[in-house]
Amino acid sequence: MQTLEPRVSEQRSGSLPRRSFQRAGEGERRAALINATLELIAEAGPEAATVRAIAARADVTPGLIRHYFATKEDLIAVAHEALMTGLTEAAAARLDQLPDDPIARLAGFVAASVSPPVTDPRAMALWAAAMQTVPRDKAMRAAHEATYLAFRDRLQDLIAAALRSAGRPADPRTTRALAIAGNALLDGLWIEAAALPDHFSDIDLPRLALSAFSRLLDLPLED
Amino acid sequence: MQTLEPRVSEQRSGSLPRRSFQRAGEGERRAALINATLELIAEAGPEAATVRAIAARADVTPGLIRHYFATKEDLIAVAHEALMTGLTEAAAARLDQLPDDPIARLAGFVAASVSPPVTDPRAMALWAAAMQTVPRDKAMRAAHEATYLAFRDRLQDLIAAALRSAGRPADPRTTRALAIAGNALLDGLWIEAAALPDHFSDIDLPRLALSAFSRLLDLPLED
DNA sequence: GCCGAATTTATACGATCGTATAATTAGGGG
DNA sequence: CCCCTAATTATACGATCGTATAAATTCGGC
Known part of the structure; x- marks a missing residue:
């Protein structure tokens, strides 16, 4: 089934303009990531709660997760x-x-x-x-x-x-x-x-x- | 955590002698694979029940699973x-x-x-x-x-x-x-x-x- | 005792995953 | 208004996963 899942490119199409963003307080971002995690687990099971999916749901890029949680296990526990x-x-x-x-x-x-x-x-x-x-x-x-x-x-x-x-x-x-x-x-x-x-x-x-x-x-x- | 897990080589060390095996009836092999699957899920959760782990527990090589079950999902359901x-x-x-x-x-x-x-x-x-x-x-x-x-x-x-x-x-x-x-x-x-x-x-x-x-x-x- | 069909192994591939690290941007304090 | 820190993005890497396919082995029927 893995090979049949829709291909989602991880690269941006053209090249240059970096995605713009707004800064948010630590509590706010952590809450958003936690919410996204719970939503995904509830909707499609724990295996669907990947770092990338969580970040996407929280409208954030995956790297940010590591800035607030040392590891994915840590995020799941929290x-x-x-x-x-x-x-x-x-x-x-x-x-x-x-x-x-x-x-x-x-x-x-x-x-x-x-x-x-x-x-x-x-x-x-x-x-x-x-x-x-x-x-x-x-x-x-x-x-x-x-x-x-x-x-x-x-x-x-x-x-x-x-x-x-x-x-x-x-x-x-x-x-x-x-x-x-x-x-x-x-x-x-x-x-x-x-x-x-x-x-x-x-x-x-x-x-x-x-x-x-x-x-x-x-x-x-x-x- | 993923990078810290013990590295398990998927290649055999030297080269030549193919692993010897015994044939088994379809029912027997399917039962062994099902047992291995249930044991792994019970012991370490569904994410531990990988094709390779199941095959190893059933003392069989991973490819055999596909011979008895069309897909991993199929095996899990059975x-x-x-x-x-x-x-x-x-x-x-x-x-x-x-x-x-x-x-x-x-x-x-x-x-x-x-x-x-x-x-x-x-x-x-x-x-x-x-x-x-x-x-x-x-x-x-x-x-x-x-x-x-x-x-x-x-x-x-x-x-x-x-x-x-x-x-x-x-x-x-x-x-x-x-x-x-x-x-x-x-x-x-x-x-x-x-x-x-x-x-x-x-x-x-x-x-x-x-x-x-x-x-x-x-x-x-x-x- | 061999031959053929079915079982089993071996190898490879592409996708995706979690993590690491560097580059950039936002936004407040001086 | 500018800079400096922290937040955020971007990119890359190695590992592992499920699947596909071909080669090899087993073993019962003749």
């Missing part, structure tokens, strides 16, 4: 970290918009976790690409563990508050197990829905997730 | 299909060893789904590599959907049988939703345990899964 923290922060922001009632808060969080924009094939592809390297890459594993625990701990807090508001015991051992299971449930639903959007298009995923959580906690979350 | 059906068949074989009592069967299936050898970082890496291409590759998506539904339908049958044996209603709509949620729960636990083996080493995952399933079905599965 991009992954940005993705993870971005998702976590998005979840945190959503949490702030939820009501005060603990049960409604938990229900809202659960429903949001299996609804757009979280259930997005692009995000799933990025996540899968990252997971694939987690067993082999120490930095990736650390980043994954941190974000996984951040999400799970938040879920555990919501579960504990909901149980207490219903006058139910909420000892740490039990709520931790429930958070692990609940997190796994949301992960699995998210993954499958993103992987097979057509198959899940006629399924009310938030309702299904809320029903399952209600059974898991023996606490009615559906309205 | 290897992925072999992986998926292999996992499904392994699960089916395990199912046959379970007892006759429907509740015990369900419990055994659930516990086995989050125990070795299913929870294996190698398998997870392979699965993640496959998932990553599912949104973009039609053949991959079809293969994934088939194996996903095969597993889920089996789980739904087990759930329905267990519910009925307890004198509980088991209409298709309910059991299907329970199977979707249960499948997601098992998927999520499997993934996280494989991704963070150290973090889950002190957690009794089968017990946690059985507890969660018991709550989900309101049916005691633990012994």
